[in-house]
Amino acid sequence: MTKIDKDKYLPSVEPVNEKVHSALSAGLGLVGASAIFERVFESPYTRRTEEWRELVTEVINTLDMNFEQLKCKVDRNEEILTSFLLADEIAIKTSDKLSWELLKNGLINVLSKENYDEAKLKIFFGTLRELTSLHILVLNFYSGLELYNETKKPKTYPDDVWLTTIIREVRKPEIESILPKILVDLRSNGILDFGPKAPHSSGSNNYSVLRPTKFGSELADFFTEPSLK
Numbered sequence: 001m002t003k004i005d006k007d008k009y010l011p012s013v014e015p016v017n018e019k020v021h022s023a024l025s026a027g028l029g030l031v032g033a034s035a036i037f038e039r040v041f042e043s044p045y046t047r048r049t050e051e052w053r054e055l056v057t058e059v060i061n062t063l064d065m066n067f068e069q070l071k072c073k074v075d076r077n078e079e080i081l082t083s084f085l086l087a088d089e090i091a092i093k094t095s096d097k098l099s100w101e102l103l104k105n106g107l108i109n110v111l112s113k114e115n116y117d118e119a120k121l122k123i124f125f126g127t128l129r130e131l132t133s134l135h136i137l138v139l140n141f142y143s144g145l146e147l148y149n150e151t152k153k154p155k156t157y158p159d160d161v162w163l164t165t166i167i168r169e170v171r172k173p174e175i176e177s178i179l180p181k182i183l184v185d186l187r188s189n190g191i192l193d194f195g196p197k198a199p200h201s202s203g204s205n206n207y208s209v210l211r212p213t214k215f216g217s218e219l220a221d222f223f224t225e226p227s228l229k
Contacts, residue, residue: 045092052091055100056084059107073111079118083110086125098133102223109222116222124222131185136223137170138182139191143212143220148197155208156199162208183207191216 087103186192198209
């Protein structure tokens with residue numbers, strides 16, 4: 001394969017975007033940049049799109065709904081269309097199957113309840129888009145914990161012990177190095193926080209006393225399969 005002559009195609013005065021175009025053209029002969037993209041990515045992109053659309057069909061079949069019933073729902077409630085478009089955008093941009101399952105659960109909930117505000121739907125889907133499925137997985141773990149109140153005082157744990165507990169419970173040992181970052185993200189996005197009755201220890205992150213906020217609880221519920229609620 002002929003090497004790219006950087007002096008010929010990448011002169012120092014050439015804008016960066018022009019350098020990229022020149023390099024691609026030189027390295028791949030007469031094939032245009034758009035054709036390069038199509039040849040390299042079109043097949044995987046098409047396959048991923050088809051797989052996602054099959055999952056969407058599964059959502060509709062899960063609810064035992066035919067085409068006319070679905071069309072009637074969409075005509076009556078445009079938030080459903082918004083949800084499918086938002087989910088579609090996220091799904092096509094990730095290969096993470098857990099994200100797909102969460103999106104599937106969200107769509108089932110939208111079709112089942114039909115009472116979601118569009119602004120809230122955008123926030124729910126947008127949160128998954130900006131964070132990751134692992135964030136929702138950790139949120140789900142916290143959603144199953146007892147709340148602190150006047151009579152209930154669940155036991156607290158040192159941070160290192162608690163992080164190990166989360167990793168074991170969510171069965172994702174690969175998140176060990178990023179789990180503290182995930183918890184920071186969940187707090188900064190108003191998904192987890194310390195309740196008014198939660199105890200605090202100085203010199204600690206107090207991970208074990210974090211609990212879902214009202215928004216966090218709604219978010220977890222939205223991405224949970226209805227049959228598991």
